[in-house]
Amino acid sequence: MRILLMGNPNVGKSVVFNRLTGVDVICSNYPGTTVEFTKGSMRIKGKHTEVIDVPGTYTLEPTSKAEEVATKMIREGDIVINVVDATNLERSLNLTLQLLKRKVPMLVALNLWDETKHTGISIDVEKLEEILGVPCVPTCAITGEGIKQLVEEISEAKVSTYEYEESERWQEIGNIIAKVEKITYRHHTFLERLGDASVAPATGIPIALIILYATFKIIRFIGEGLVGYVFEPLFEKLWAPLMLKLSGLMGSQGWLHNILIGKLVDGEIDFVESLGLLTTGLFVPIAMVLPYVFAFYLVLSFLEDSGYLPRLAVLVDTLMHRVGLHGLAIIPMMLGLGCNVPAALSTRIMETRRERFISATLMAIAVPCMAQIAMIVGLVGKYGARGLATIFGTLFIVWVVLGVLFNRFLKGESPEIFVEIPPYRIPYLKGLLKKVWIRVKWFIKEAVPWVLVGVFIINVLYTFHIIEFIGKFTAPVITKVLGLPLEAVGALIIGFLRKDVAVGMLAPLGLTLKQLIIASVVLTMYFPCVATFTTMAKELGFVDMLKSAGIMVISAIIAGGLLNLIL
Amino acid sequence: MTKIISLVEMRVGETGKIVEIQGGHGMVRRLETLGVRTEKEVKKLSGQLMRGPILIQAGNTQVGIGFGMARRVLVEVDKNA
Secondary structure, three states: OEEEEEEOOOOOHHHHHHHHHOOOOOOOOOOOOOOOOEEEEEEEOOEEEEEEEOOOOOOOOOOOHHHHHHHHHHHHOOEEEEEEEHHHHHHHHHHHHHHHHOOOOEEEEEEOHHHHHHOOEEEOHHHHHHHHOOOEEEOEOOOOEOHHHHHHHHHHOEOOOOOOOHHHHHHHHHHHHHHHEEEOOOOOOHHHHHHHHOOOHHHHHHHHHHHHHHHHHHHHHHHHHHHHHHHHHHHHHHHHHHHHHHHHHOOOOOHHHHHHOEOOEOOEOOOOOOEOOOOHHHHHHHHHHHHHHHHHHHHHHHHHHHOHHHHHHHHOHHHHHHOOOOHHHHHHHHHHHHOHHHHHHHHHHOOOHHHHHHHHHHHHHHOOOHHHHHHHHHHHHHHOHHHHHHHHHHHHHHHHHHHHHHHHHOOOOOOOOEEEEOOOOOOOHHHHHHHHHHHHHHHHHHHHHHHHHHHHHHHHHHHOOHHHHHHHHHHHHHHHHOOOOOOHHHHHHHHOOOHHHHHHHOHHHOOOHHHHHHHHHHHHHOOOOHHHHHHHHHHHOHHHHHHHHHHHHHHHHHHHHHHHHHO | OEEEEEOOOOOOOOEEEEEEEOOOHHHHHHHHHOOOOOOOEEEEEEEOOOOOOEEEEEOOEEEEEOHHHHOOEEEEEEOOO
């Protein structure tokens, strides 16, 4: 048996899914968090049952790719659990009535039930059940209330006999609402007033700047703190002596020594420059990148769960129109700062193919992921803020210039923003920490092995002198146009695999600040890492991916070349 | 006395009833999924500078609507308010 969880965006389907199956999925407070369906399973009366978390949709007449996914899924389910937002019954019923017509056994979960109480809404559940002809269960998925009853009612799911004229749907909904819902007047809460202030331009823009500033400060504080007080001491005091011993046992040389420990610098292990699997291979992802990834996701998850992102989308909408997008495209850009892979997936919330191409390409070219940012900060940061400002300033200019060009020359339309602004919610701490953990776990599982593979390949490349060989071919571009030493080609090769390792490879080359800036910018822009590349190819299709990649290579050479001339 | 103006022309804080949506079937359908449809009472919450989106309250939902679309949603408001 297969159960589908369907409902409007941002009503908490993923939270219900997580409660039913125990499968961890990312849940946030903005419409369009889930853009792909997730499968899980549960046991109902001893029987194995598949549960699918379907992306949210307002209607079965889809308007975006994420909604299309949802509409196609409906044919494959045996039972539909329609999750509705009890505080927004009218809007939710629009989908409910369309689902009823599909004649699938169905039940309704009235989620966010706790919020109806302090928003002055009361719903007559029995009457609603009677009218719709399917079981209705009030739930509060985030705390787990009502989930048990929901599970019990699954076997009671029914095909409704409710009939209505398609053209009269809204009148029907109006009639139902009049019968089951009562709204009592209440005062505005603090969160609602904050909600109004954060979208009014006079207060919203200062608030956005404060949030941006606080975000940077918090990420730096947590990231630097973890690196300086936890991970570096751990590696220097505990791991380094151990590795030196191992190095001594292997006679401080030989190919196995080179691969595991790497080169010793003045008889000591240098965790950045040694380039061994057990030294640099572990130090880079765990001690240099992970603390920042953790800090970033902590802040991002808070912003997601609070409901701030759609408001930010409204504020930046005008800017986004200049680059052929609308405000919601801020979401892939923000996610991209964490990791470009989920960001590429999230471009599905954009309505047209043109917008998806522009947002994915701009994101992949100009938005470095946190792993790469952490390495750039570690490498260039010691020269002061000017170098970092040049790198990130250049990337922002590239983002704007390319976006304006895309907007001018790419055919197709970019529709306007049309987005639900959810109420502010105080993030549920347990849920938030779980989400951070899911993402950190994903990083450890997906990134760390690739870093090790990267470090291994570096050793192979050096051992067989492949880098010098490729270096000769690419010399005109690398040395003449970009002004980098030939060995930098090694970083560019590894950059296809993992950009953090690639930035790390620049460390032993003895580059000047100018060369470091150019190399960091080029490494960000020239091509996505392999994980991002495969995701983008799936999302955009092969031909558009080729176009996108062509644009990346060309713009990286131009931007790097210009920097080489100007700096 | 009432008058008919677009969401763009409404003042922040003003309430009105939607009387017409000047758009094709696709746009009307898209708007109604979030409860923006004729006969509906809406309140304007804010507008952005430089032709940015308009924010309205429709029922219990807050919706951000792009400037071009908002211009084509006509509401009936009290003239003296």
